[in-house]
Amino acid sequence: MADDTIIQVIDLYKAFGAKAVLTGANLTITRGESMVVIGGSGSGKSVLIKHMIGLLKPDAGRVIVDGKEVGALNETDLNDLRRKFGMLFQGAALFDSLTIGENVGFALKEHTSLPRRDREKIVTEKLDMVGLYNVENLKPAELSGGMKKRAGLARAIAMEPEIILYDEPTTGLDPVMCDQINELIISLQKKIGATTVTITHDMVSANKIADTIAMLLDGKFAAVGKPDEVFASKIPEVMEFCYIGKVLRETEAIYKRN
Amino acid sequence: MSLISSLGAQIIWAATATGKAMIFTWDIFRWIFRPPFRIRAVFEQMQEIGYYSVPVVAITALSTGGVLALQSFIGFKRFGAETMVGTVVAISMTRELGPVLTGIIVAGRAGSAMAAELGTMKVTEQIDALYTLSADPVKYLIVPRFLAATIMLPVLVIVADSVGILGGAGIGVGTLGANPIIYMQKTFEFLKLNDIFSGLFKSMVFGAIIGVVCCYQGFYTEGGAEGVGKATTRSVVISSILILIVDYVLTAILFGEAPGGG
Numbered sequence: 459m460a461d462d463t464i465i466q467v468i469d470l471y472k473a474f475g476a477k478a479v480l481t482g483a484n485l486t487i488t489r490g491e492s493m494v495v496i497g498g499s500g501s502g503k504s505v506l507i508k509h510m511i512g513l514l515k516p517d518a519g520r521v522i523v524d525g526k527e528v529g530a531l532n533e534t535d536l537n538d539l540r541r542k543f544g545m546l547f548q549g550a551a552l553f554d555s556l557t558i559g560e561n562v563g564f565a566l567k568e569h570t571s572l573p574r575r576d577r578e579k580i581v582t583e584k585l586d587m588v589g590l591y592n593v594e595n596l597k598p599a600e601l602s603g604g605m606k607k608r609a610g611l612a613r614a615i616a617m618e619p620e621i622i623l624y625d626e627p628t629t630g631l632d633p634v635m636c637d638q639i640n641e642l643i644i645s646l647q648k649k650i651g652a653t654t655v656t657i658t659h660d661m662v663s664a665n666k667i668a669d670t671i672a673m674l675l676d677g678k679f680a681a682v683g684k685p686d687e688v689f690a691s692k693i694p695e696v697m698e699f700c701y702i703g704k705v706l707r708e709t710e711a712i713y714k715r716n
Numbered sequence: 717m718s719l720i721s722s723l724g725a726q727i728i729w730a731a732t733a734t735g736k737a738m739i740f741t742w743d744i745f746r747w748i749f750r751p752p753f754r755i756r757a758v759f760e761q762m763q764e765i766g767y768y769s770v771p772v773v774a775i776t777a778l779s780t781g782g783v784l785a786l787q788s789f790i791g792f793k794r795f796g797a798e799t800m801v802g803t804v805v806a807i808s809m810t811r812e813l814g815p816v817l818t819g820i821i822v823a824g825r826a827g828s829a830m831a832a833e834l835g836t837m838k839v840t841e842q843i844d845a846l847y848t849l850s851a852d853p854v855k856y857l858i859v860p861r862f863l864a865a866t867i868m869l870p871v872l873v874i875v876a877d878s879v880g881i882l883g884g885a886g887i888g889v890g891t892l893g894a895n896p897i898i899y900m901q902k903t904f905e906f907l908k909l910n911d912i913f914s915g916l917f918k919s920m921v922f923g924a925i926i927g928v929v930c931c932y933q934g935f936y937t938e939g940g941a942e943g944v945g946k947a948t949t950r951s952v953v954i955s956s957i958l959i960l961i962v963d964y965v966l967t968a969i970l971f972g973e974a975p976g977g978g
């Protein structure tokens with residue numbers, strides 16, 4: 459394993475009952491890289507990233523993060539490893555009983571000794587970054603779907619983690635907001651040098667933020683590479699999936715030439 | 717054959733669930749003694765489980781005490797023992813009805829709410845989110861509920877005992893024409909401290925049962941809103957049945973008195 463590898467998925471198998479979801483998935487993610495995982499609905503993308511943060515245990519195979527095998531860690535070490543992560547859940551998973559401010563500031567309160575005023579400042583700053591204003595005292599139930607998603611995003615980045623897992627960050631957002639979130643993901647990667655793993659169905663966003671795109675197909679990665687390489691793939695399922703991405707690239711190229 | 721295999725499957729399911737519940741209980745105890753302690757969360761849950769249950773517990777105890785006085789009066793009159801009504805009400809309430817009724821009421825009122833809330837958190841991935849934020853959900857969510865239930869049940873039983881005895885006295889004196897001084901004297905004449913303490917001890921165990929069962933059901937909920945509904949129902953049914961079984965066992969083993977003895 460090269461020194462700059464931060465996450466390595468090795469021959470990962472996972473089934474739920476009789477349903478095999480991952481059947482020998484392999485993936486290597488480099489420190490500071492923006493990895494975008496694409497794949498059909500139900501192909502196991504969320505299941506994959508849950509293995510990275512130790513929410514699910516592999517049936518077979520290994521996931522190695524920062525040199526440690528996630529599935530083999532004891533409780534304390536796993537908790538320490540998780541501090542390196544921020545995760546946005548597909549359904550946001552905000553705590554219903556806490557306000558948005560308390561949600562975003564959760565890890566700050568639990569794991570730092572910052573005084574309340576400093577924590578509140580950071581919370582407001584992160585909420586600003588995702589385009590949410592004056593929502594600190596609202597409960598999650600009072601927000602729209604897209605707003606919840608963005609609040610979840612703010613919670614994921616509150617501690618400026620080394621590794622950020624985004625499960626469909628732009629789903630359910632309007633195009634302007636989509637763009638803002640894409641920019642945010644790129645700027646976080648640049649600014650704090652975060653490694654990001656983004657699941658998305660949105661090829662515009664994939665095209666924009668990815669250093670590498672990996673497509674999950676039938677439990678394995680069918681195509682992994684730079685956006686151009688993946689968009690040029692000859693595998694029919696990948697071609698179908700990446701059609702928009704390819705058109706986008708070609709249009710950009712024409713636009714630049716003129 | 718299919719009967720046997722389905723019975724076998726049921727037994728395996730029950731054994732697995734029991735094992736998982738035991739590990740879960742062990743986990744709770746492990747976290748209780750590990751700092752930092754979430755005192756505020758415990759108080760919040762004590763309010764939720766205990767304080768808000770006071771009205772329904774009091775109403776139930778009041779009517780139970782009253783009916784008990786009425787019924788035992790009817791029976792005792794047949795052999796001229798009407799003066800013993802207060803005694804019977806006091807002993808029945810403190811030893812048995814106070815703890816068991818309170819246990820079942822709290823299981824239905826607060827236990828079901830615990831299971832539903834935790835179950836919803838489970839199916840909406842809020843529990844997973846706690847893990848990702850390096851906050852152990854057992855410590856963060858379960859321990860405060862378990863402690864609050866275990867602490868508050870005896871407190872509620874003190875309320876139930878007192879109100880029940882008062883209810884009995886109300887009916888005894890008000891409707892059945894007993895002399896208030898004699899009634900109260902009879903109430904306490906044969907009441908032993910052990911009657912009260914055995915009831916309080918049992919109720920503490922019932923509180924622990926409610927805490928473990930309802931949290932377990934919530935924590936392991938699967939299958940969306942439907943799953944939450946099922947978990948909620950199961951939490952009430954299982955904790956109520958366990959309360960009744962454990963009540964008998966504890967009474968027989970710890971607090972029985974030798975037949976014919978004092």
Ligand SMILES: Nc1ncnc2c1ncn2[C@@H]1O[C@H](COP(=O)(O)OP(=O)(O)OP(=O)(O)O)[C@@H](O)[C@H]1O
Nearest residue numbers: 474477479497498499500501502503504505506548
């Ligand atoms: N906890 C679980 N129990 C049982 N089955 C599960 C569980 N989690 C996921 N699955 C199954 O695994 C498969 C992959 O799920 P996953 O959530 O990873 O899909 P996905 O690729 O993220 O899809 P989408 O794009 O729709 O979010 C699905 O068929 C799902 O039913």
Ligand SMILES: [Mg+2]
Nearest residue numbers: 503504548625
């Ligand atoms: Mg998903």
